[in-house]
Amino acid sequence: MQKLFTYLLLSSVICTAMLSLADTAVAEETSSTSATSNQLVAVDPEENTEETQQAAMAQVTSVSQLSDVQTTDWAFQALQSLVERYGCIAGYPNGTYRGNRALTRYEFAAGLNACLDRVNELIATGTADLVTKQDLATLQRLQETFAAELATLRGRVDALEGKTAELEANQFSTTTKLNGEAVIAVGGVISGDTVHGNKVNRNFVLGNRVRLNLDTSFTGKDLLRTRLQATNLDFFSNTATFTPEGDFRFAFPGGNRNNVGIDALLYQFPLGDKTTVTLEANAGAIDDFTNTVNPYIDGDGGSGALSQFGTRNPIYYLVNGAGLGIKHEFSGNLELSLGYLSNSANDPRPGSGLFSGAYGAIAQLTVKPSDKITVGLTYINAYNNSFFANGSGGSTNANDILQASESNSYGIQASFQPSSKFIIGGWAGYTNAQVLTGVRGNADIWNYALTLSFPDLGKKGNIAGIIVGMEPKVTAVSTSLRTAGVDRDPNTSYHIEGFYQYKLSDNISITPGIIWITAPDHNDRNDSIVNGALRTTFTF
Structure with missing residues (x-):
């Protein structure tokens, strides 16, 4: 059991990154095609904004040749039970899984990571007693079965995090944007x-x-504009x-x-x-x-x-x-x-x-x-x-x-x-x-x-x-x-x-x-x- 808890805690490194993909994958349940091209978002948990998610998009290797997880498979039904019990995947009005089609193995892995993240949250907040031993055993079996898919996705996240770190290190400024005419x-x-x-x-x-x-912003709501003309x-x-x-x-x-000179120079800020x-x-x-x-x-x-x-x-x-x-x-x-x-x-x-x-x-x-x-x-x-x-x-x-x-x-x-x-x-x-x-x-x-x-x-x-x-x-x-x-x-x-x-x-x-x-x-x-x-x- 201790081994399982350790594994769950370590998995939180990638859980946040998988949340966006999990929502996207499940929300596409009405699509007539299950073999779609999936995208993975690498997101800093403290900066999980829509803008950073869109900026960090990266194409995941095609999985069309992999066998899908059918609605009749034990894994599908097990994950469905976990989703409905712990509310792992948001996006549906009644909080249920509502799966009515097969999932690609990467879509399924994304949903699995969302449930791992939810269980980690319960453990971190001291409410681990809400997680039954039977559910922990099911999670362990699912992780073992989909270890390859989880490892591949984690590798993609690591690669994207590396690229993001490189871009941040070489960007013009963390507070200033350049635009021109x-x-x-x-x-x-x-x-x-x-x-x-x-x-x-x-x-x-x-x-x-x-x-x-x-255009510089120090608080996200103010604007310091320095115009060169x-x-x-x-x-x-x-x-x-x-x-x-x-x-x-x-x-x-x-x-x-x-001759280049300073034209407009202003500072705008909200007062209430x-x-x-x-x-x-x-x-x-x-x-x-x-x-x-x-x-x-x-x-x-x-x-x-x-x-x-x-x-x-x-x-x-x-x-x-x-x-x-x-x-x-x-x-x-x-x-x-x-x-x-x-x-x-x-x-x-x-x-x-x-x-x-x-x-x-x-x-x-x-x-x-x-x-x-x-x-x-x-x-x-x-x-x-x-x-x-x-x-x-x-x-x-x-x-x-x-x-x-x-x-x-x-x-x-x-x-x-x-x-x-x-x-x-x-x-x-x-x-x-x-x-x-x-x-x-x-x-x-x-x-x-x-x-x-x-x-x-x-x-x-x-x-x-x-x-x-x-x-x-x-x-x-x-x-x-x-x-x-x-x-x-x-x-x-x-x-x-x-x-x-x-x-x-x-x-x-x-x-x-x-x-x-x-x-x-x-x-x-x-x-x-x-x-x-x-x-x-x-x-x-």
Whole structure:
């Protein structure tokens, strides 16, 4: 008897690894084929998670040529009795074996190991008296009969444990995962000759934007993201159209000549079950902690809309830099986002710093009346921040006014998904700017858009989108500003954009698209501009 107890205790080394296989083997009882290919999972008992189980899968040698254990065999009936008495194998509602077909010898061995593990548990918890001598004798006989199968499976487990140890020893980090995105794009002005009397540069360019995210978690619920970015794509407004409207989201002001630098640096952690805190140390953006309510179209340049304006409501670009964001979920249908970000938080000079320089603060209530409808109600207070702060868009006049103002912006964003293949959305944004330098006065700035998106159009994973709207326009100014030569924009420009993102594979997509800007800078004297782009995005 002592020998049997010793053997049972030693067998616990492989019992945990066999539990996953045992569940899989028994759960396949309704299959019409008993000679199937089986898989064995090597699992650390202290890290027995679904992820580690799937990652450690290894193919077991085919057993189709081996004789199956028939339902009439003594071994089958003996194991069935043990399973039902001790609840060795989970997965059936009434806890019974419910075997109605023959098992391969490896399937049977897996079930045997599950019973060994259960008996070991009873012994370890001091309830060994629940195990009868007759059952112990039956287990001993079963182990002797299936010694070869148990030994083979144990060898497979040992081999997998060795490989797992080698991978762990050579892995990048136990706490950090690397993921990345590379955008290679061809773009340029297709149509349009002059803007503000300047000849439009019609050359096409080929450029890139590469992002590498190092995502670290210390508790499994927090996130430290360090993003490295390199790009050589400049905003087209600087070199082509002489207006900020229609710029590509994947471009970068001034580019950085493909020099690698730290872009986003943030730390997110939960504060209770419903609150998430985001500390933004560099290049913080609104979408880090706020729902922009523009599904499928807001892809931050790597997917979805091609333009800055088409990506999200421009008032969101008034909040950027370093600071703090908080998101609290009252329920699955109601969420509050609060944030404060400064453009010059690391600058100690007068007029800069965390609270003395340009900043943006946001409060947004996101409501989901149903699974198909999402509405965002947004308020933003900003100081000396323009739409150029974390993007580009709107008239030159609107951005010049905001760069010397304290502004209050109000936005409403909404999306409605009547089916899985179609989403209609849009937004309206109003900004009241109070000019604080020189001649003081007020100005009103409006923008709006209607968006249509078509997920899985033509193929699962594809996305088609249409954006039609008006980029930020100065619609009214106070008398004092008009006297000083600052007036409202004379006409109305419309932004019309269409794109089709085609999924070549799980990691590669290609997106052709066109952006048509009528009367750029809200001025009919300017030629309409058509920008075209072909974006290829690689994710890994």
